[in-house]
Amino acid sequence: MEPGExxxxxxxxxxxxxxxxxxxxxxxxxxxxxxxTHWFVPEGSPYRQAPPGF
Structure with a gap:
């Protein structure tokens, strides 16, 4: 969007x-x-951990 729009x-x-x-x-x-689809990660899921270097 341009300024003023x-x-x-x-x-x-x-x-x-x-x-x-x-x-x-x-x-x-x-x-x-x-x-x-849903975007949340359930509590206790292994995918809930931040990736290395994050």
Missing amino acids: DGDRFDCTATELISGMLTDPRHPYTIPADYT
């Missing part, structure tokens, strides 16, 4: 925008395909 504005709440993004296949803004 306001960005996109929507005539709805953030909740309505996100709901539309998740449920309407024709919505102009969509959720990327790699965000379709």
Whole structure:
């Protein structure tokens, strides 16, 4: 976005925008395909440790 641009504005709440993004296949803004599963790591998982050098 260039300085002075306001960005996109929507005539709805953030909740309505996100709901539309998740449920309407024709919505102009969509959720990327790699965000379709959970992102958290369960407590006690071996993947919860930071990688070496992190």
